[in-house]
Amino acid sequence: MKPTPTTLWAKDVPLDAAMHRFTVGEDPDTDLSLVAWDALGSAAHATMLGATGLLAPADVKALVQELRHIAELAKQGEFPIPVAMEDCHTAIEAHLTQVLGPTGARIHLGRSRNDQVILALRLFLRDALLRLGLRVADLAGAFLTFAQANQDTPLPGYTHLRRAMPSTFGLWAAAFAEGLLEELEALQGVYGRLDRCPLGSAAGFGVPLPIDRALTARLLGFSKVQRSPIDVQNSRGRHETAVLQWAASAGGVVEKFLWDVSLYSTEEFGFLKLPDAFTTGSSIMPQKKNPDVVELARGRCRELRGSAGLIEQIAAGLPSSYHRDLQLLKRPLVLALRNAEDLFTVLAPLLPALQIQVEATAAASTDELYAAHQAYVYVQQGLPFREAYRKVAQQLQDGSFAPDRAALTATHLGGAGNLALDELASDLGKAKSWIEAKQGIHTHAEAALWCN
Numbered sequence: 525m526k527p528t529p530t531t532l533w534a535k536d537v538p539l540d541a542a543m544h545r546f547t548v549g550e551d552p553d554t555d556l557s558l559v560a561w562d563a564l565g566s567a568a569h570a571t572m573l574g575a576t577g578l579l580a581p582a583d584v585k586a587l588v589q590e591l592r593h594i595a596e597l598a599k600q601g602e603f604p605i606p607v608a609m610e611d612c613h614t615a616i617e618a619h620l621t622q623v624l625g626p627t628g629a630r631i632h633l634g635r636s637r638n639d640q641v642i643l644a645l646r647l648f649l650r651d652a653l654l655r656l657g658l659r660v661a662d663l664a665g666a667f668l669t670f671a672q673a674n675q676d677t678p679l680p681g682y683t684h685l686r687r688a689m690p691s692t693f694g695l696w697a698a699a700f701a702e703g704l705l706e707e708l709e710a711l712q713g714v715y716g717r718l719d720r721c722p723l724g725s726a727a728g729f730g731v732p733l734p735i736d737r738a739l740t741a742r743l744l745g746f747s748k749v750q751r752s753p754i755d756v757q758n759s760r761g762r763h764e765t766a767v768l769q770w771a772a773s774a775g776g777v778v779e780k781f782l783w784d785v786s787l788y789s790t791e792e793f794g795f796l797k798l799p800d801a802f803t804t805g806s807s808i809m810p811q812k813k814n815p816d817v818v819e820l821a822r823g824r825c826r827e828l829r830g831s832a833g834l835i836e837q838i839a840a841g842l843p844s845s846y847h848r849d850l851q852l853l854k855r856p857l858v859l860a861l862r863n864a865e866d867l868f869t870v871l872a873p874l875l876p877a878l879q880i881q882v883e884a885t886a887a888a889s890t891d892e893l894y895a896a897h898q899a900y901v902y903v904q905q906g907l908p909f910r911e912a913y914r915k916v917a918q919q920l921q922d923g924s925f926a927p928d929r930a931a932l933t934a935t936h937l938g939g940a941g942n943l944a945l946d947e948l949a950s951d952l953g954k955a956k957s958w959i960e961a962k963q964g965i966h967t968h969a970e971a972a973l974w975c976n
Contacts, residue, residue, distance in 0.1 A: 545607075552605040554855045555612035559598035559605070561647040562612050562640065563591040566631055567973050568743040569723060573633060576736050583627045584976075590623055591616075592974045612644070613637050634735050636727040638846045642756060643723045645854070647744065649767055650718045651966065652861045654959050657711045659868035660774050661956045664704035666875040668952065671697035672945055677880055678889040679795065690893045690929075693880060695940045696784070701948055703777035707770070708955040714770045715962065717763050721746040725753035728845045745969030757846045761839020764857050768832035771864040775825035778871060782822040785878070786815055795888070797879040817870065824867045831860035892920060894927035901931045 567588045574584035594616055597603040609615040620628030674693035681691035721741035724730070730753045737749045750756050788795040803813040838852050895916050902912035919925035935941040 549851065550855050551611040551851065552607050552609070554858055555605055555615075556598070556601075556603075557858045558641075558644045558648055558854075559603050559612045559616065560595040561651075562616055562644040563595040563598065564970060564973065565640070565643040565647060565723060565744065566616065567591045567976075568740050569635060570631060571743055571973065571976055572736055572740045573630075575739055576734055578633060578733060578735070579630060583630055586624050586627050587620065587631055588974070588976055590620055590628070594619060595974075611641075613640050634726070634731050634733050635723060636725075638727045639723050639725045639753075639756060642725075642760060643721070643744075645764070645857075646718055646722055648858075649763065649861075650715070652865075653711065653715060653718065653767055653770075654963050654966075656771060656861065656865055656868065657708060657959045658956065659865055659872075660704050660711075661708060661952060661959065663778070663868050663872045663875075664701045664708070664952050665949075666872045667697045667701035667704070668945055668949055670875045670878070671695075671701060671943060674880065675943060675945075677882060678885050680885070680888045680890075680893060687888070687890070687893055689896060690889055690940070692940050693885075694943055694945075697875075698938075698943045698945065698948065700777060700781045701952070704774060705948060705951055705955065707774040707777060708952070708959075710770060710773070711955075712958065714766050717766055719746055720748045720750040722750045722756040722759075725750070725756035728753050728757040743969060743973055745965045754844055758844055760846070760850045761835060761853055764853055765832060765836045765839065768828065768835055768857065768860055771861070772825075772828040772832045775828045775864070775867065778868075779822055779825035782818050782825070785874075786818050786822070789815060789818075793888075794881055794884040797881060799874075799877040799879070802874055802877065817874070821867055821871060824863055828860060828864055828867075831856050835860075891925060891927055891929075894929055895920060895925070897929075897932050898925070898927040901928060904932075 570579060570584050570587040570591070573579035574581055579587075594603055603615070603619075605612055605615045609618060617628065617631060620631055622628070671694040674697065677693040679691045679693045679696055680687045681689040681695075721737065721744060723740050724735050724737035741747075741749045750759070785796060785798070787793055789798050798813070798815055798818070800813070802815070802817040804816045805812055805814070834856050835853055838849060838856075842849060899909065899912040899916045902915060903909050907915070916925065933939070933941040937944055
């Protein structure tokens with residue numbers, strides 16, 4: 525058996541060890557997250573080559589069987605990538621060639637490492653986005669449950685960090701549920717960017733072979749082909765940025781929640797008590813219970829924005845087609861998505877564990893919070909609003925203000941008296957069903973590929 529080159533581009537020219545380390549970078553470690561996806565994409569590619577007569581049926585069967593074995597090993601953490609192999613693409617082809625001989629060497633027909641890595645990343649991103657969407661949906665559901673249980677529990681509403689108007693914990697929690705629901709609706713647009721198959725673009729100019737790109741797309745559960753080979757290369761970094769910007773935007777919703785929890789659980793506010801499981805102690809002060817989980821999660825939200833910015837900066841300012849700079853996108857992308865999933869997963873159990881200190885929140889909901897409400901009481905009695913405003917201001921100044929707290933409440937859609945939780949729950953159910961349907965398409969396509 526002829527030895528396999530250690531790299532897909534090797535030309536029997538000695539390679540300086542330092543340069544090899546520099547160009548390989550952290551790919552042998554980072555690419556462990558891509559092995560199973562590269563194997564799946566390679567199976568679709570081999571199947572397409574067989575359907576178009578470019579590969580013998582026996583070769584297709586052998587390749588798909590061994591690629592399935594590689595994918596299973598990778599999912600068990602048992603497919604290492606030696607540094608000498610450079611990346612998962614080389615390691616997979618080397619394994620195929622070692623096991624299958626000349627048949628293994630035929631897997632690279634009609635493709636470049638350029639479209640190969642983009643496909644693996646596209647499959648990885650597509651899966652990661654949907655899994656992250658489910659975690660966001662779970663968190664949104666936890667907010668809805670919290671809002672339902674605390675619809676009427678008083679909470680001062682703040683602007684400028686000063687008490688402003690009466691609110692409730694139900695109104696507060698519903699805000700984060702709706703914010704995350706908006707992000708889940710936006711997710712569908714981001715998914716649409718990923719739902720197109722890049723394979724067949726090769727190095728960015730297609731291949732002079734009768735390949736069937738539409739078949740490859742169907743085999744992998746894509747709804748369409750990314751037609752332009754040059755756009756396939758130009759989109760590298762663009763889609764990664766879009767996914768991380770989406771994750772960062774969802775993080776921006778929960779960052780405000782985390783800030784509120786941090787403030788409301790201080791001794792000065794005393795509105796919330798954090799469960800012990802979400803706190804840590806001090807190495808010097810025996811009495812301390814620090815909100816480390818909340819603070820680290822808050823930091824992760826900012827980190828996501830930084831990761832999105834890093835990806836955008838690496839990919840920005842390049843001319844068309846492939847450039848080696850793009851290799852540097854992989855590691856921050858993989859780490860950021862891993863951290864994002866951890867972030868949204870750890871927060872869901874926090875909500876039901878939060879303990880509201882009702883006496884403190886009720887005591888803080890003082891009469892002056894009802895100043896605007898009382899002005900509207902006078903408006904209903906016939907006073908123009910500005911006159912009613914001045915009347916209440918005078919009462920506050922001379923100490924005679926005694927509002928009728930029960931006279932008015934916000935019963936409009938979304939107000940404290942009409943949180944529309946059933947509507948939010950219905951919309952959330954639809955968003956979650958959409959994600960699960962897409963996952964079902966992918967699962968079915970993968971199962972069908974491995975059965976070929």
